[in-house]
Amino acid sequence: MADVRTYNVVVLGIGFLLIFTAFTTCGNIEQTVVKSLNNTTFIGSGYHSLGIIYGVFSFCNLLAPTIVAIIGPRFTMFLSGILYSGYIAVFIIPSTWSFYLTSVLTGIGAAMLWTAQGNFLVENSDVSTINRNTGLFWALLQCSMLFGNLYVYFDWKGKTDISDKDRKIIFTALLVISVLGTVSFLFLRKAREMEEALSEEECQSLLSTPLMYQQRASSAVRETKTDLKTTLEIFKTKTILLLSFCMAYSGLELSFYSGVYGTCIGATTHFGVAAKSLIGISGIVLGAGEIIGGGLFGLVLKNSRFRRTSVVFLGMVVHFLAFYLIFLNIPDDAPVILNTSSQHTSYLTPSVSIALLCSFLLGLGDSCFNTQLYSILGQVYAEESAPAFAIFKFIQSIFAAVAFFYGGYILLTWQLLVMVILGFIGTLCFFMVERMQNVSADTQEY
Template sequence: MASMDNNRDEEEPFVAAAASVDNSETLRNHTKDVHILSSAFLLIFLAYGAAQNLETTLNTKDDMGTISLGILYVSFTFFSLIASSVVRFMGSKNAVLLGTSGYWLFIAANLKPTWYTMVPASLYLGFAASIIWVGQGTYLTSTARSQARDYHLHEGTVIGNFNGEFWGMFASHQFVGNLISLAILRNGTEGSTTGTTLLFTVFLCSMTLGTILVCFLSKRVDGGEEGPKDSSVSLYSSLTSLSKSVITPLLDVRMLLIIPLIAYSGLQQAFVWAEFTEKIATPALGVSGVGGSMAVYGAFDTICSLTAGRLTSGIFSITWIVSAGLFLQAVVFLWILLKYSLTSGVLGIVYPLLMAAMLGIGDGVINTQLSALLGILFKHDTEGAFAQLKVWQSASIAVVFFINPYISLQVMVEIMLAALFVAAGGFLDLSAAVFSNPLLNMSLPFTSLRHRLSWPLILYSATWTSLLTLTVAVASFSPEIAFVSTISSFSQGCEQEGTIRVPLDVPGEVMCLPAHLFKRSTVTDSIVSLLFAALVVAVSAWVVRAMGLWEDDEATL
């Protein structure tokens, strides 16, 4: 017996050592998966992000680029409603892997851009984008939970650290991808652009590497997330659960007050992709310079995303950070609407880059704080809250891409300002309610809504009326869009029908731009603006009245 005890004592250190080796290996595996996932998304989205920025400037024939992106985000909106069920059925790793195929096909379609290649690729990418993002969130959360469980760590801290690494690397895709496009694209003669085939080939190689990296991810089994389910009952149950998670948040007044900010976050992103790149950056910098301006946008977006995340501590900090971001973007929109004009020399380059930086700061803080806000206010229904985030964001992005070919830059900027004021009013109203009653973190009773929505409606109407009055006054002196008025006097007929010639600083060189960039402000534009403003106020009032909330005079916060 003594001999057996001695043998057991001698074996115990080796067992403990083996367990230690296993634990360290498990740690390396968990962190390795985060590194792989982050690197894969960087390689995939540096290609897609830069391609999306160029879509409206390269594929201008019949507005094919703009309409393709509109189709993409309509598809994204629809499939976001069922993406959770697809990911549960396939497993998170398989969903991410399948999702990469949509981005690969979209870039490949741009090598030969026709309606027959771009429309199917856009439709499929909408589906792929919906499942890759749900799969990414599921996989990253599962990885963090495994790390916390295996090493007895605080789950929230680990989730925060893993998300910090992922989003830090992901945010840099705009900077890296647009630097690549800046290095490869060159302005050709008479407005043409050279190097597009080489650029999209490089992007395909980058996406292929990202897809290969996804294959090396470990499978996750936490919570039964991996592996197809054979039972049709299970799929039906998940669909039923998903429908509830999508509808239930809409019955919460807090979500109704946040939705305008969510929709605005999508609108301002689409404005940069569809309007800023085509109608401000391209005339000032050329098609090859779009990559440079978007690299500046991405750099400031990345820095401010990381900084805002570090500064976030609760509703109070979120309120100030979001307000600062909205203020900067409002300054840019008012600048474009009332003052901006295309100039030559250094200022002609500095102004678009400064706008890109300010828009990037706003985008970085708004999107970072939206995620934090939803996480704080909807702890018991996070999935439903983030489903609303994707649905409203993608829907608003689709709207911009579809209406872009039919309205002038002036009207689009006016719409952005109106949406910004509505979003700010709803968000600040919610923040004030939470400050006055911290219990509203958990719920916000419907009975107080009239008291809090009556003054925002008046504020929206007054602000929008003042803005339109100022716009009409400016238009009476200059009937053209501000930045167009400076360069329209230089316009000459180009060889290509329907384009306008703009002289560059280099003697003898010109750039041909589509005629729709030079639309004059018309009475129709003013009518559209007024109708949009009236629609915003009318819909807000209708929602309040339809829900039976207008009649309660006694409820207060």
């Protein structure tokens, strides 16, 4: 049983690694690519597209648990991968209408994908393995930051504009990678206990397949209201209300490191012709921070002396240090969408070393917050994992959407200030939830 579960977690991580090698690289470079398009009819914005994705993502999360319950997490993730692949394909022959249409579809797919992922991860974990599996999955997922961005670094080195040929080559490669990740979900296996429980039903289904689907559809209709009611009930619990501040912060910093910061580096004129290729190397270093954090904290948490609160506190400190260095190192108007290059003067002479150090710190801090949110939700809501993770992604993505929409219009200083305030509040609220869980555990012992 343990072997099947471990196999599933690894294959799950590999599938996400491939899909998000494509999607994360796409998000990191798309605003730069859009600016370089030699197409007068294309008026899309990479920031707006990502904002649409996360906005649709947030609201579809409320319905995603029902979809997962009807068709199962494995097939849900396969369908979602197809939608992600469609978004990547648009950049090969870009048009405004298809760009924004696939943004909406990808938002729907993202809600299904992440809700199914959370549900499947918890199904293949228990109290003793949830931290290990979360860390393993997170480390594999964040390897997606390496490969696409490595290609961007070498291929875009010395280029100030991205040609149509360069764009088609990289997005065709990303499309193939995304499709491979989608297909990998078909290789996920059922745990033996589930197979044994379903064996009798599967035998009967061979004789009465139409009846089986009719019963499943009828059951799905009855369960839809129940799933929505469960989600709303969990939403109102004290634990989720407190954790929502930490979830919201994870959404703001997600939009910053995945779209805004790379654009800032590419727009910093002091970096010269190397600026565009630095977007790729920044993504690689950021991914290294994510991988180290995910792998490390999945193992460290086996030691009871190193609690979840310690990891979250470390994440807050690391992020605040990164924000301060970015404030000093990057020109204030670097993220502004109407600028083709940065004009303001930074407090320090922009340094590539400091910029890349900040990328690493952003990745490390992000892994601190996300691995611990996954861990605590998996523990507290082990029996209601799909609704709990849907709520997490709802809150995270709606704040990411808001941040993407204002990211191209608000100066860097104000964006950093908002993240510092919400990050501090979110960390305090996480501490309160962890204390509540410890008190509850101590009470149950007696």
